[in-house]
Amino acid sequence: RQRALLWAVLLAAWEAAWGQLRYSVPEEMPRGSFVGDVAKDLGLQLPGLGDRGVHVIDRGRTQYFSLHEKTGHLVTAERIDREQLCRLVEKCVLRCELIVEGQMQVYGIEVEITDINDNAPSFREAEIELRMSETTAPGSRFPLADARDPDKGRNSLQSYELSGDEHFSLAVQAGPGGDQRPELVLAKALDRGRVEEAAFHELVLRASDGGDPARTGTARIRVTVVDANDNAPVFSQAEYTVRVPEDVPVGSVLVTVTAKDADEGMYGLVKYSIKKATDMASDIFHLDTETGAIKLIRILDYEEGDSYELEVQAYDGGGLFDTTKVTMSVTDVNDNAPELTISSKLNEISEDAQTGTVVALLHVQDRDSGVNSEVRCSLDGGVPFRLEKSVNDYYRVVTAKELDREQVSEYNVTVRAADSGSPSLQSSAALYLRVLDVNDNAPVFAEERYSARVAENNAAGALVLTVRATDADWGQNARVRYRLGEGRVRGAPLSSYVSVQAETGALYALRSLDYEQVRELRLWVCAEDGGAPALSSNVSVLVQIVDENDNAPQV
Incomplete structure (x- = not known):
């Protein structure tokens, strides 16, 4: 027992690791009913699953499941x-x-919907009219319309029983697919002329399922005894097979069944009826009871159903009949474009992201079949990204080379999906991605070196010149500040002679300069950006002091 338990745990872990979870839940459960502990089975940390981008996607038209965050x-x-x-x-x-999303992971989940006994057996017609000749031999059998129960297993149709009078009994035959087909059996000879009451017989056919408690449905059978009818109708074919493209227009006649009766008068007049058909087939096809023409009354969709079977009965005015099988095979037409959806994506990416970084997770599917469902995905050219196949029908969009925000600061990436039909159908999805700046550019001065001439005896605080540097980065990384390089002049700090304004790069003389003492100033100005760490560059500045005639000759 412990070994079996260990194998079960290992199997669950293996399935989770390979991205496949399986659960089951009964149908008709109220909204919010528990299906499975996904967080526990996948080892996801609680709480705050929604904040980390964990969510459930249902590819159908209706979202049947959700994740409790x-x-x-x-x-x-x-x-x-x-x-x-x-x-x-x-x-x-x-x-x-x-x-x-945080892990760029996809886990498949399969949920089996188990049946409950929520449907009672039902007959297509609550009242059945039969006509029998008074010469009908005892033991003759007459097929009855079978009941339908959409439930499965024990909850589906299990048995029939007949109540009425002594002239009739019930037999149940097994159909080719294992279904039960009720037949009315004439147990005692009919004699219409002996008593008037014998012209009609009222019976009740009851169908029961195997649920607990069982559900039942009934149909009333009225048998009319008529005069002798020698010949039954005969169909021209025992079986009709028709191939129909799914785009055939509504109202088209798909096939006409024909039967002939050798009798004359009312006994030779043939009419048609559908004896057996699924609920879906009854909503799609209509049989003309007079001509036998079967017409399309609703649009076909190969993806919803590719084959339908009808049992058509031809009966004459005396109640004799023949039955034929009609098979409608629907062929696929390329009428569905690929469905391309973005399951997860980034809106921003750093320009120093490594090649192969995943920026989006896409899902593609085509509801057609065969070659019409084969899909090719591609990216519009001119972008530094490529497509990679992921699991099942998923693709990843990844960086194909290094990014440079200073060259391109944002991208509009178009992903296209085209099927292999003729003509091909396609769809597209757009991704917008902004490139975030990294401090990878140092400030650059407008000139390789600066120089200026200043007359001696200048006023303290006079503007000497302005240096200017720019940074190709963005935001704080591009903000430039200036500072004076260290140095000494005639034993005094350089900063006592000149200063540079940090924001503008303006160089000012802090004292009145004297040509006879200092004829030139050589200094460095550093430009530094606001990145972390900061990048910087230096430029040399030469300030020449111009002589003025401010000294008299001395003897």
């Missing part, structure tokens, strides 16, 4: 009707994906 539980977002979602499949499985 406080508990990390997968819960139902809508009431789920299994019969509405999965009436064409035995096992009802819904799929969604859990996106962890």
Whole structure:
């Protein structure tokens, strides 16, 4: 037992590691019902899952599941009707994906919707009219319309029973697919002329499912006894098979079934009816009871159903009949463009990001089939990004080379998805990405060196010249401040002779200069940006003092 438990734990861990979780939940559960502990199964930390970009995506038209941000539980977002979602499949499985944006991870989730007994068996017609010849031999069988129960397993249709009179009994045959087909059996000979009451027989057919408690449905059968009818209608084909493209216009006649009856008068007049069809087929096709023409009354969609079967009955005025099978095979047309969605993306990226950095996670799917569903994805040219295939139908957009904000500060990236149909259908998604600045440029002076001439005996505080430097970076990284390099003049600090204004780069003389003492000043000005760490550059400045005639000759 301990070894079995260990294997179960290892299997769950293996599935989680490979991005696949499986749960089950009964149908018709109220919104917010618990499905599975996703946070525990994937080892996600609580709380604050929503703040870290953890969310559930459902690729269908309806979001059936959501993630409870406080508990990390997968819960139902809508009431789920299994019969509405999965009436064409035995096992009802819904799929969604859990996106962890911070990790750029995708986890597939499969949830099996289990059946409850929420549907009673029902007949297509609550009242059934049958006509039988009085010469019908005892033991003759007459197919009855079967009941439908969209539930599955024990909750589906299990049995039939008949109540009425002694002339009839019930037999149940197994169909090709294992379904039960009720038949009315004539147990005792009919004699219309003996008593008037024998012209009609009222019966009740009851269908029951295997639920607990069981549900039932009934249909009333009225049998009319008529005079003898020698020949039954005969269809021209035992089976009709029609191939129909899914884009055929509504109102088109797809096929006409024909049957002939060798009798004359009312017994030779043939009419048609649909004896057996699924609910979906009944909503799509209409049978003309007079001509046998089967017409399309609703748009076909290959992705919803690729094959439909009808059982058509031809009956004459005496109640004799023949049955044929009509199979409608729907062929795919490239009528769905690829669906391209952005599951996760960055809005900003640093210009020093490494090559291969993921900036977006995309999902693509095409609801067509075969070659029409094969999708090729591409990026519009001229951008430093490339596409990489991820898991299943996911793609990553990653950097293909180093970025330089000073060259391009933002990108509009267009991702295109095109299928292989003819003609090809395509769709696109746009990504906007802003490049964040990194302090990778030092200030650059406008000139390689500066010089100025100043007459001696200048006023203290006089402007000598202005240096200017610019920085190709952005924001604080491009803010330039100036400072004077260290030095000495005639034993005194250089800063006692001149100063530089930190914001403007203006160089001022702090004292009156004397040509006879100092004929020139050689100094350095440093320009430093506001980055962390800061970058800087220096420029040399030569200040020449111009002589004035301020000294008299001495004898």
